[in-house]
Each structure stands twice: as structure tokens, then as C-alpha cells.
Amino acid sequence: MNPRTLPAWPYPRWIAHRGAGKLAPENTLASFRTGAGHGYRMFECDVKLSADGVPFLMHDAELQRTTNAAERLGVGQPGVSDIAGSHGWHALSQLDAGSWHSRIFAAEPLPTFEAIARFCVRNSFFLNVEIKPTPGTEYRTGEVVAQHAARHFNGVAIPPLLTSFDIPALEGALASQPELPRGLLIDALEELPWSAWLSKAQTLQCQAIVCNHTLWNADTVLQAKAAGFRTLSYTVNDTQEAARLISLGTDGVITDRVDLFSPAA
Template identity: 65%
Template sequence: MSAKPRAQPWAYPRWIAHRGAGKLAPENTLAAFRLGAQHGYRMFECDAKLSADGVPFLLHDATLQRTTSGQGVAGDLAWSVLSQLDAGAWHSRSHAGEALPTLENLARFCLANDYFLNIEIKPTPGAERRTGEVVAHEAARLWAGRAVPPLLTSFQPDALAGAMHAAPALPRGLLLDSLREGWFETAQALGCAAIVCNFSLWNEELVRRVHAAGMRALSYTVNDEWAAQWLFALGTDGIITDRVDLFSPAN
């Protein structure tokens, strides 16, 4: 009889601030992470991709126009160009001039304040494995010697495979917006420590299955009290939220 899988140690808080402070500040900027911290959050989620010259930086979309003063595919531009863009004016005049941070910028902020981080690997299409490798290598370098490393997650199995190859000791999580065929086997093959689902996918049976496999059950993006209470009742392990102004991370 095979032994039951053992859950990996889990030192992360239950509450995770989405892209820094949800929608209260320009997402994935240092201003957002500072605001999330002001609301008492100690763990943050961010999106990381690569510039054309291989610098890991924070941006959700493949293209620049929604959240910066730039245009086109972000991954086609060198960091020297991306670093000059305005990543705050789209949100509000008070944040005009906010810059795109590098992953290292955010790491320094988190490490200086003992904050935890969930890095979603958000590759430019076609650069999945390389992005996973570079982001994981950079994360391993920045958090070297620290007791609690960042959690690396992605919707893209190839990105997680790259992360596993580059920094196998860093914990990984598979992001799911649907329970696509083979998701469970993919997570196991990638040595995932967590499954991070659209919150509406969870039910008692699924939580039990994930826990029985030694993985944790996390949810995105939870912005309503009823959903949070339901997920607590199911026994899930983490909640990613935009509503840093609604939910107290002390609960």
C-alpha cells in the first residue's frame, strides 16, 4: 500500500492582496503594495513577465495600453523603455508617474518588511518556459537564505515546468479557471504545493481530493463576504482578494 502524500509545510497567511491592493491603487505598482500593507495585509499576489532583454517585471496584460502610457506587446520592449512608462495615471491623477516595478524592486520591499509573496508567472505568449525559468531563478536568488520563499503560480504548465527546472525547491501552484481534463495529473507531475482555483469551482469533494494529495486549496478572486465564509466552511487554505478595504487579514 502506498503512503498517503504529506502536505508540504505551509507558512503563508490565509489572506492575499490581489495585485497589491486590488483596485484601490494602480495594480502591480509599489504604490499598490504599500497600500495593501497599510490595510494590514502581509501577503501579496503579483504578475511577473519578461522584458525583451530578460528583466522580470510586474504587469498583468500581454499588452501595455490598459495600465501604462505605452502601446504594444510589453515583452517586445527592452527594460530601458519599459522603465520610463507611466503605470499610474490610468488609475488616478494622484498616482500619475508611478513606474513599473521590477520583480527585484518588489522583492526588496517584501523582504525588508517580512511580507510574503505569490508570484504569478504571466508569460508573453510563446515565452512560457523561459519566463518560468528566469522568474524562478531570480526569485531563488532574491530569497536565498530566507525561511519562507515566494509561492510561484501560473495558468501555464510550461511556465511551471520551467520554474521547477530552474528552482525546484520553490513551491509551485497550478492556477485554474476551469477543471480542464488532466489538471490533477498535471499538478502532480509539476510537484505543485497548491491548486489555485476560480473560487466558484471549489466544493467539498474537490477540497478533500486536493488535500488528500498533499496540496493546499487557494481561491481567486474573492470580493464578497458570502463567498469568503463559504470557502472557510469548505476548509480552503487561502483567499486572494481585491477588497483589502472590506476583509481584515487578521480574521
């Protein structure tokens, strides 16, 4: 779909980062439930592939920050990889992804993308899926995540928005499921000028630009909108910055502070 012909933007303005920001262990079902408890109806999450091709939620390439992989799998010992995508789903499914955050979430497992999709579909929630590939699997991860998104959200009026920093991941998603909406994530302008990023997003047939919030100003918003893109920001945790972005006319705000910002605003 050409972004210029996209109908009225169907997603809520407020998007809960990794489920509920920092109030619960990120990228878990508990985090989604916590965000929903604060009234949020749209959630951002990170999805990568296990070694045997199962899409699951995790931000980091490595396991140790948010799981007990050292204890359970021996990660850190010689010959045992800390890379999440190097392990099969059976091993990953046994990990505790909640205790690192707080005791109340002890034994919270890593969720599959399918489990999160079922939760969203049953509750009529919206989803922003960041494709977060293990290095070296970018294109394949984009293909598989898009395939699963199309399957799990089949028949849903508003499909998930697929985003990534990785151009090959978005290329894989485009080739696999061109009908799903896509967004290009941009963190800084050091690698390319703004016009070149917009050109890349057009080549990828994206509907949205999702930026580090500091990159949005009157000029960049105007250019993005003139090119037919919707404009989203991450990760916005300050009330003055949120007000600035809204006053610029941007379309979406991704936040950790689900306890501070009302999604009805």
C-alpha cells in the first residue's frame, strides 16, 4: 500500500513500550496485562527467532539481563552461548523472565509471539511489533515474523504495525507479507541525512517513520508528512516532551510511563 493512500491512521496515539514500560518485566504477558490495567490499548514489543524458528519476545540479543539463563542453561560457562537466538524454543521456554524485575513476577516465562497475539486479538488490542533479529538472521526474521503476524491476526480489522531498525528485516517482511503496514525505526542521523532515510522508507513501502523523539521538529515532521508518512516517537517519558510532540502533530507516542500518561488523552 502506498503511504499516500493510507486511510485515517487507525492506531491509538499512546503506545505502551514493551508492554508496560518499567512497571513489569518487559516483553512478557505480565507486562501486557499491567499496561492494559492502566488503560492502554496498544503495545510495542520486540520479536526475534529461536534457533528452531519460533518467534518469541525479547529485546536484547543476549539472555542474561532479563532471564536466569546463567542458572538454567549455564550461560557464561565455556561453550554456552548467551545469544538468545542460538537456543531452541524448548530451552528458552524454561527460563524465568520475571525475577530480574521483582519477586512478584518470579517464574514469568518468555512468551511466544503467538501467545501475545492471542492476548491482543481476544482483547481487541493493537500491536506494534519491532522485528529484532539475531545478527545474521535479519531478512529471514522479517519474513517469518510477518508470516506469523498475518496468520495470528487473520481477519482482524487493524493488523499489527511491523517496525525495525534493520533494513533487511523490513525487506523480508515486505517480500513475505506486503499487505501488512510497516514502519522504519530511526535512532540518529549520523549514518544518513534525513532525506535519505525518507527515501529508504519509501523504497520499503513503509506507512510510518518511528523516530527517537529528539529527531522530530517542525521541519522533519513536515517533510515526513509531505512524503506520506505517519510520525511516531520513542521512548517518551517526560510530560513537556510529550506535549511538544503532540503540538507538532505527530501520530504516536511510545512510552514507559504508563502510570503517568493517560492513553485517553
